[in-house]
Amino acid sequence: MSITSFLKVIGRGSKGAGDLDRTQAKDVFTAILDGNVSDLELGAFCIAMRIKGESVSELMGFMDALQPHLNLLNLGTRPTIILPSYNGARKQANLTPLLAGMLSSYGFVVLVQGVEKDETRVTSYEIFKSLGWPILKTKDEFGALLALNLPIFCPLNVISPALQRLLDVRERIGLRNTGHVLAKLINPTLQNPWQVSNYTHPEYPEKLREFFQLRSANAILMRGSEGEPTASLQRLPEMHFLFQNGNEVTKLEQRFDDPNPFFDIDSIPTASVTQKILSGQVRCPSSILRQADQISTMAGLH
Template identity: 40%
Template sequence: MSIAPYLKEIGRGKDGARALSRAQSQDLMARLLDDQISDLEKGGFALAMRIKGETAEELAGFMDAVLPRMLALASPTPAVLLPCYNGARKLPALTPLLALLLAREGVPVLLHGFTRDAARVTSAQVLEALDLPPVDSAAAVQARWTTGQPAFLPLEVLHPSLARLLALRAVLGLRNPGHTLAKLLPAVPGALRVVNHTHPEYADSLSDYLTLSEATAMLLRGTEGEPVADPRRLPALKCFVRGQQDESFSVAAQGGSLLQVPTLPASTEASAAAGYIRATLAGELPVPEPILRQRDALLALRQTLAN
């Protein structure tokens, strides 16, 4: 069955496009994930949604289709989820540092995303340089957690059909709703999600979705698209408890002039980032204050799930 009726609604341009209902969105995404439509229709969907933007209701419907097709995972205590889909371009990839700081506190941490990027250094590569290579199964995630270490699960393992949707970017040169869904994935039931955005306009749509889905999550403007605070200046950390923004857990953005800037590796290479992370964990270098603030906020927010 063609998705032309859906494309007719969402493909009328920025001002003329109409949003799909949750049920329509679920049906459309299910067909995409099950490869029931042509490549031409996939391209039309990606371009139309890129121009229109997703509503919270559409994201909820898309996620209704995504969840049943995802690898089943479970955690004995609330996990923290760190979606890693961008990598380092100008600054070292320090999401692994945040993950290891949380794991030190006994938190099961799952990182998921891409293992390689032609133009960037990924968190997976940094973890591999730290002798924590990606895992390839649910059992391997559990085994890594048993050792008190974070686990990186490639999207191709966590959700193969969603990974294929994200792969359209290599053909079209544009992101599509799959990228947003990947960053929102509740990959482990009952987990605390760290959701990041790069463009300010996504802050509102993601906030609306987290409210609609009654999520417990932290939303921030990520560092080069990664779910970690900028080590030089703390961004706003918006914390949601069961869908409601909670100011008692949220942290305001750092203002004013920077009095002190942490010494960071000059290179973004995985080996340089790994060496820096080892030094900070060993106490040879201070952990950047914004990352410590993010860790502490996550630990406090996680308690709302544990109670």
Template identity: 40%
Template sequence: MHIQQYLKEIGRGKDGARALSRAQACELLGWILDGQALPLQVGAFCLAMRIKGETAQEMAGFMDAVHARLPLTASAATPVIILPSYNGARRLPVLTPLLALSLVRQGLPVLLHGCTTESTRITAAQVLEHMGYPTALAVQTPQPGQLLHLHTRSLLPGLADLLDARAAIGLRNPAHSLVKHLNPLAASGTQSLVVGCYTHPEYRLSMEQTHAEAGSHALLLRGMEGEPVADPRRQPALRGIIQGRKVLELQAETGAVPVTPELPNGLDVAATATWTREVLQGQRPVPAPIATQVQAICDLHRQLAALPAPQGAQA
């Protein structure tokens, strides 16, 4: 079909719109990522999908389109932890750098990717750069005990453009959900664990359905202001997904922690970086929910490492 025909299928309103198959969704988003759609068509796609909502098959097809356009990297001998970071600090400081560096201290390879469409927010990348971890210019496969973080535009410019469309339209589009499932190493066939977060409980089910359709590995939690890190003030439920099918209840939601931890003084980069260093150096305690999350990721990593090597690229 041509792009106009796809737009007719998805653009008939909440009750009249039809869902695309996985292959159709892959083809449609592929045209958009490759710059083959007119700006008006991109806007129509964003609005139509916002009204209709994405199905698990469509999200898996969108991931197929992105993964097919990722640069080929060397396959890793051990599973890589993927941290999508796209919200940043709003009311609370961004603590994703603490999660990333805590995992690195456990000897795990970590790849953090992200950006923000709101210039007022402090990002995990800004904090990491302040701590001496420069942003990578191209996708690489991190080694055990290594952190790699990169901007989405270095990963796939067309995807970054679609995220930026929010500034012109004023609404989220499928790219904002897609990046929270995204595995930048999919083309290499590397076993990867995506740490996915949701802000509302109903989104957990749709994320699980998407990972089931794609056959991917994930840890899901209600993150801190949309970041893939546990809120240090309360213990969220942690659910592991292996090959899209096996769902593990790793931690039940227990509510507020007995003692509220002291967080960084303010949202700025320097204060967050200083606080993160103090926690890593043992001058401050690791917030219990984040310590529990680190342990859950390490447990899942061991399970993935025991799986047979994948035959092809992982979705």
């Protein structure tokens, strides 16, 4: 399938480009996920969307196209938190596994979904491996992993091989693309859990708010730390709790001055300190403790 007609809409630069409507966005993304688009057109699509930015109608249509390509997991009735982990640690320790462990200790099912490797960063997947925590290898083993009562890492390659292939385009063109935006928005379950959605660029909060409201989802919007869905050691950013019934509650930013227990950001040292914090041997950073408490309170478990 040729997507030339769509490229003519989105490919006219930051000022001249138009937005696709939801049906058009679904059509073009279906063709991409099905592998029916040439490499040249796929590269043009990725660059055009990178320059233009995704509209809400496009995000909705892209997600419509993605739904049949998701291997959805059945949670049952247990309250669940979804943490997307697509960046990892570069300058500061990756605190996503620690937040996941804290929330799990409060009684939540916690799914961390993301990529397994990044050549320049320490991923949550690598920390999970060092911790010996469960990592989903196939959809069929999910029920057995739930019984372990530990956070579960769900690789994107298991949740959606088609979307993983789109993320892998980054290795050829050197830039992230729309696939990375969508990956962070995935709900990999058959239920409606709480999804943490972190952003970096200031134009995204309003788009994400509208996106989750249109999907009647429970979501927590926040500015991430190095692209991860956590507070940093020094700061818990403002968090917006969006309820599926349309209500919204905002928790204001807080700052902290705790000592840093993470002096080495590699996976094995990070896993070691994470385990010591969860076992009570080392004090949990105030920012992560406060984030976990706020999420637990708003989601009804603590």
